[in-house]
Amino acid sequence: MQVLQVQLEIRPDPAEVGRARRWARSRLAGSGIQADEPLAETLILLVSELVTNAVVHTGCPAVLRLSLPGAAAGEAIVRLEVADRSVRAPVPRWADDDATGGRGLALVDGLADRWGWTTEGAGKRIWCELDCGAGSRGAAACGSGVVPYGGAAAAREGITYEAV
Template sequence: MQLEIRPDPAEVGRARRWARSRLALSGIGVDEPLAENLILLVSELVTNAVVHTGRPAVLRLSLPDMAAEAATVRLEVADHSGRAPVPRCVDGDATGGRGLALVDGLADRWGWSREGGGKSIWCELDRCTQSQSATEAYDIDASAYEGLAFEAV
């Protein structure tokens, strides 16, 4: 399934709404980490296409049979610019430039390829239907931390 994107910053919100509706139809809950990460990735990749190319783009979403034990969701944004995506190093005060670093951190895999006269940037997220809580996944005795506030870094 795909959505045509106009070169307008307002399209980013429309792309997020479209992706949320597709996720819901496929049985992925909006509160699942997979959905939250995917929507953030849609936002980043569509923003990059709109801001850096100023041309129309296409958002593609591939949702497999989510009843499977493990499934992979693939997101692609194709644009009409032949310029390769370039991750940037930015300082702490910069208000932009972290999009590809975010994609690299959230996606299980990502990359790009030439497509016609432009390019396609893609990323994949894996979903395991047998979800575990953090304490189960790492065999942590949660009672030892009762009443304490902590964060994973």
């Protein structure tokens, strides 16, 4: 299977969250994921949450990476990663109804099929995946069977790489 892997450098600035969303949306069409599909909206929400966490909670530059199946892919995995230079572990919080934050990792947990994090050198990488098969119809078809904190990495054969 052909996979398109793209990445974007993120500065530690809250304005980068919007830039990351626009960048991710622009990369979806080439993978066969249309901008108006529920899957695209789910991916953009996941990008928003993970980039926001990196910008707000670390104050460090980060790298956003998307691994998208090619347009002709049948069974596929969409993978999103955000790597930053902070060794602080991501900590899920339980926000009350009046809180203005604290729901990001709960959203990731509820929307992704798998998610987790690993230490990497002087920082960490937080990742999530959505399983999408032939005939999938957006997030409803791709967002089942949530398994928090874990899961195996997607196979990395046939990768096309683009760095921005």
